[in-house]
Amino acid sequence: MKKIIAANWKMNKNIDEALSFVNILESKLTEELQNSEVLIYPPFVSIYPLKDLCSKVKLGAQNFYYKEKGAFTGEISTLMLKGLVDFVLIGHSERRHIFNESLDLINKKVLVAVENDFSSMLCIGESLEEKESGKTIKVLKEQLETAYKDVDFNKVKRLSVAYEPIWAIGTGRVAGAEEIEDIHKEIRVQLKKIAGKALSDEAHILYGGSVKPSNSKELLSKENINGLLIGGASLQINDFFDIIQNSEKINK
Numbered sequence: 001m002k003k004i005i006a007a008n009w010k011m012n013k014n015i016d017e018a019l020s021f022v023n024i025l026e027s028k029l030t031e032e033l034q035n036s037e038v039l040i041y042p043p044f045v046s047i048y049p050l051k052d053l054c055s056k057v058k059l060g061a062q063n064f065y066y067k068e069k070g071a072f073t074g075e076i077s078t079l080m081l082k083g084l085v086d087f088v089l090i091g092h093s094e095r096r097h098i099f100n101e102s103l104d105l106i107n108k109k110v111l112v113a114v115e116n117d118f119s120s121m122l123c124i125g126e127s128l129e130e131k132e133s134g135k136t137i138k139v140l141k142e143q144l145e146t147a148y149k150d151v152d153f154n155k156v157k158r159l160s161v162a163y164e165p166i167w168a169i170g171t172g173r174v175a176g177a178e179e180i181e182d183i184h185k186e187i188r189v190q191l192k193k194i195a196g197k198a199l200s201d202e203a204h205i206l207y208g209g210s211v212k213p214s215n216s217k218e219l220l221s222k223e224n225i226n227g228l229l230i231g232g233a234s235l236q237i238n239d240f241f242d243i244i245q246n247s248e249k250i251n252k
């Protein structure tokens, strides 16, 4: 299975900076990618101008609202994203915690993404308090079950889930690769119960939280770490490129 190397730019880079980054990245990716799928989640305003520049790189949307259109000031819908992005990110912990997105809203977004044929990348993760009280698996299970409630999995072509422990995002604190591998195995078990064997076997389970070139190699060497969702380090072209190179070197 190819690894997904995804950049989550969050609220960073204006259009010029985004164009320049992707121009350089596309020119650095001289050889055909063998083991990796490269994906960038830019801010909304850069998606359209980036579209024509991308050949090896895929684009995703960091967020959207679940209604198709109407009086929802400031929101963007899947109808507007059609033809522009392949992936949509759903339930990032910053959306859950800064913008108070509920489990119910996240479920509505997953349902809309499926109906509109986007690959949804669902973010899940526990807080430090939940981790320390041994509740990690319970929390992840609840986040998966509620997000995928009522989803018609016959319509789902591929599943991707990003495991991002909240305490590891932007903190420099990374969970151990072995520990993440075990958690990813458990996520796959839960996905099997929810979505069936075929989709869960093929599901990409990514890790996110303080990924750097220096720790990416070990993380990517694990069988059940099928990709990385990278915030801070994805803003630097050299760091992001190094992580892609590390992924290309792994033959799994």
Ligand code: PGA
Binding pocket: 008, 164, 168, 169, 170, 171, 208, 209, 210, 211, 229, 230, 231, 232, 233
């Ligand atoms: P980080 O962010 O790599 O800066 O920790 C990851 C994310 O929030 O997706």
